[in-house]
Amino acid sequence: MPHIVLATKHQKSRWIAPYLEPLGYQIRESDAFDTDSLGTFSGEIARTCSPEQAALTKAKQACEYSNAAFGLGSEGSFGGGPYFGLVNFNTELLCLYQRDTNTAIYGHAAGPFSPISLPIEHHTTAQTIAEKLAKFEQQHWILTLPHTLEKGLSLDELLARFTYHLPSSGKITPDLRAMHSPERQTMIANAAKDLARRLTSFCLQCKAANFVIKKAIAGLICSQCSLPTKQVKHHLIACDHCQHSCVVPSNNALADPTYCQICNP
Numbered sequence: 405m406p407h408i409v410l411a412t413k414h415q416k417s418r419w420i421a422p423y424l425e426p427l428g429y430q431i432r433e434s435d436a437f438d439t440d441s442l443g444t445f446s447g448e449i450a451r452t453c454s455p456e457q458a459a460l461t462k463a464k465q466a467c468e469y470s471n472a473a474f475g476l477g478s479e480g481s482f483g484g485g486p487y488f489g490l491v492n493f494n495t496e497l498l499c500l501y502q503r504d505t506n507t508a509i510y511g512h513a514a515g516p517f518s519p520i521s522l523p524i525e526h527h528t529t530a531q532t533i534a535e536k537l538a539k540f541e542q543q544h545w546i547l548t549l550p551h552t553l554e555k556g557l558s559l560d561e562l563l564a565r566f567t568y569h570l571p572s573s574g575k576i577t578p579d580l581r582a583m584h585s586p587e588r589q590t591m592i593a594n595a596a597k598d599l600a601r602r603l604t605s606f607c608l609q610c611k612a613a614n615f616v617i618k619k620a621i622a623g624l625i626c627s628q629c630s631l632p633t634k635q636v637k638h639h640l641i642a643c644d645h646c647q648h649s650c651v652v653p654s655n656n657a658l659a660d661p662t663y664c665q666i667c668n669p
């Protein structure tokens with residue numbers, strides 16, 4: 405049974421293993437490589453490489469430190485997304501690296517992230533905090549005060565800091581480390597599901613995994629004027645190994661004129 409070593413300091417395998425173990429992989433966690441050295445959410449260490457590079461580096465280091473055939477690296481990022489500025493957005497990447505072939509397959513998931521940050525002002529009380537944050541169940545928090553910073557606080561622990569003494573400035577932010585953030589845990593599980601899908605999609609020619617949609621091709625014909633639109637017409641499924649590819653039509657036969665640059669400029 406192939407062993408995968410997961411580089412993590414934050415016990416992530418419990419959200420990943422349920423999707424990879426049914427495929428015959430055994431996951432083992434390793435904290436031998438300090439994954440925080442590639443950047444932390446609380447900002448003590450800035451990430452200087454792309455999420456893909458960070459996940460790949462973690463996966464390669466996991467192989468190297470534990471002499472395993474497969475390494476798994478996980479990287480989350482926040483911000484961007486289709487509703488930029490309106491809601492926060494969480495993207496999770498999982499990189500499975502195979503040492504003997506020097507190849508990597510990435511699982512991916514992204515979606516809105518709802519826990520909010522709160523500024524602390526002179527009228528902030530335990531009650532006002534509870535009213536705003538209680539709905540984010542099991543999310544843990546970071547309390548930043550002028551001279552202290554505490555991480556991983558449960559809501560009860562956070563509220564206890566406001567029982568006897570009310571700080572008049574500072575901020576409360578979600579602790580984004582996986583073990584402290586249920587919404588991130590769901591997103592990591594979704595990325596693992598995507599990775600499992602890729603690991604079980606095989607090239608028709610060479611049988612390599614990750615034979616999935618790699619590209620969307622625009623040009624769906626407008627139902628009103630019959631000209632091509634920017635809507636997706638085809639998807640390209642391609643093999644990373646032998647370059648075999650095939651084109652599959654999108655679910656729609658024609659584009660809605662609402663999305664046509666001629667009919668609805």
Ligand SMILES: [Zn+2]
Nearest residue numbers: 607610643646
């Ligand atoms: Zn192939």
Ligand SMILES: [Zn+2]
Nearest residue numbers: 626629664667
């Ligand atoms: Zn049109």
